[in-house]
Amino acid sequence: MSDTGGRPLSFVLNGAPVGPLDVPEDLTLLEVLHEYLGLTGTRMACGKGVCRACSVIVDAEDGSSALRPACLLPAHSFAGKRVRTVEGHATRDATGEVSKLSPVQRAFLAHYSFQCGYCTPGFVNAATVLVERLSRAPVARGEVEQTVLAALDDHLCRCTGYVRYHEAIRDLILDTPGLTRDR
Amino acid sequence: MAGRLTAAGLPPLALEALAARAHAQGLATGAVVHTFNRWQWAEAEFELAKGLRVRLPIDGLALRSGDAYRVVPRTASFFPPAQRNGAGVVYYTAAAALVELAIDVRTGAVRLLRHHTLLECGRPLVSELVSGQIQGGVAMGIGHALYEELPLYEDGPGSGGWNFDRYHLPRASEVAVFAQSAEILPPLSDSDPPKGMAEVTVIPVVGAIANAVAHATGLRFRELPITAKKLQKALA
Numbered sequence: 001m002s003d004t005g006g007r008p009l010s011f012v013l014n015g016a017p018v019g020p021l022d023v024p025e026d027l028t029l030l031e032v033l034h035e036y037l038g039l040t041g042t043r044m045a046c047g048k049g050v051c052r053a054c055s056v057i058v059d060a061e062d063g064s065s066a067l068r069p070a071c072l073l074p075a076h077s078f079a080g081k082r083v084r085t086v087e088g089h090a091t092r093d094a095t096g097e098v099s100k101l102s103p104v105q106r107a108f109l110a111h112y113s114f115q116c117g118y119c120t121p122g123f124v125n126a127a128t129v130l131v132e133r134l135s136r137a138p139v140a141r142g143e144v145e146q147t148v149l150a151a152l153d154d155h156l157c158r159c160t161g162y163v164r165y166h167e168a169i170r171d172l173i174l175d176t177p178g179l180t181r182d183r
Numbered sequence: 184m185a186g187r188l189t190a191a192g193l194p195p196l197a198l199e200a201l202a203a204r205a206h207a208q209g210l211a212t213g214a215v216v217h218t219f220n221r222w223q224w225a226e227a228e229f230e231l232a233k234g235l236r237v238r239l240p241i242d243g244l245a246l247r248s249g250d251a252y253r254v255v256p257r258t259a260s261f262f263p264p265a266q267r268n269g270a271g272v273v274y275y276t277a278a279a280a281l282v283e284l285a286i287d288v289r290t291g292a293v294r295l296l297r298h299h300t301l302l303e304c305g306r307p308l309v310s311e312l313v314s315g316q317i318q319g320g321v322a323m324g325i326g327h328a329l330y331e332e333l334p335l336y337e338d339g340p341g342s343g344g345w346n347f348d349r350y351h352l353p354r355a356s357e358v359a360v361f362a363q364s365a366e367i368l369p370p371l372s373d374s375d376p377p378k379g380m381a382e383v384t385v386i387p388v389v390g391a392i393a394n395a396v397a398h399a400t401g402l403r404f405r406e407l408p409i410t411a412k413k414l415q416k417a418l419a
Contacts, residue, residue: 156354
């Protein structure tokens with residue numbers, strides 16, 4: 001690991017408190033998720049915060065949420081924050097098994113949205129943040145496509161050509177009451 | 184010399200000069216070939232001129248002289264054994280593409296407005312996967328045509344220092360994600376089998392984009408990708 005020595009790190013992950021963990025200063029959040037917490041759903045790809053496969057959600061006090069590149073940012077920069085990863089979206093039963101997928105996850109599955117799946121956790125997180133944002137601030141129905149494009153455009157995918165990701169989220173938004181307004 | 188015909192001490196002959204002479208003397212000025220592959224190219228011998236027999240990895244040849252093409256008969260043919268059909272990948276999906284694009288003459292940036300793919304893949308097995316392959320292939324072809332540059336030599340991607348910050352993969356906004364369509368043509372017959380398609384749609388969209396750029400600007404690019412930088416320079 002590292003010879004810089006660790007210091008305690010605590011944060012909230014998928015609704016449950018984590019830590020304090022003894023985490024070296026130079027570890028990224030992605031390394032802590034993978035190596036300390038056994039959560040491998042967040043993907044390492046470019047390592048430079050460009051492709052967004054590693055995006056996690058950080059929830060702010062005011063109820064808004066933002067995406068952050070876990071491959072790049074130090075784990076300690078998430079101290080005290082509320083973080084969500086792809087493992088946090090589905091409903092789980094008492095034994096911890098997934099009992100129901102989230103609407104975004106179901107939409108992606110129903111639309112055959114992904115192929116190799118490497119970029120999928122980032123798309124799930126970005127689309128979830130978008131859907132939650134629209135539930136607070138609905139968008140005109142005629143602006144849904146450009147809203148989806150703007151929200152997902154930083155996310156890279158080599159396999160799919162993006163169509164099934166974008167159509168899935170467009171249709172989910174149009175079909176979910178409260179996310180759109182007529183004009 | 185530098186790819187041109189020359190003789191000691193004389194300036195190299197320009198292609199135009201050679202072509203003019205070929206036309207004037209009634210020599211071959213164009214060729215159309217047919218090829219056949221069964222995990223190996225079929226080969227055939229052709230007599231190009233009296234006493235000049237050549238063996239080429241093609242099974243059909245026509246040469247142009249004046250305004251007319253003339254089929255050159257095979258004098259011998261060498262086909263790979265028919266058992267190699269068992270290898271399977273001999274019945275291919277055919278694909279074609281149409282694109283509509285806009286060019287910013289100031290920056291040289293090409294923006295895809297719409298595209299349409301035609302595919303003949305026999306009887307599709309899983310239509311969602313067929314369309315997924317179409318969409319993914321087209322996006323990759325768009326990258327190949329416009330964005331994804333792999334320069335040779337020391338500072339190229341072989342340097343090990345390359346990543347997505349230098350290698351531009353197309354974004355959703357660059358593949359006309361909501362303005363594309365595809366058409367799967369009906370099977371050729373009731374017994375037409377499903378045909379392998381792989382990523383065939385990578386291919387035709389590249390030519391369609393290069394042709395559209397040529398239609399829009401009169402500029403014919405022979406090397407890909409047609410980046411904004413290259414187009415801007417050519418338009419200047």
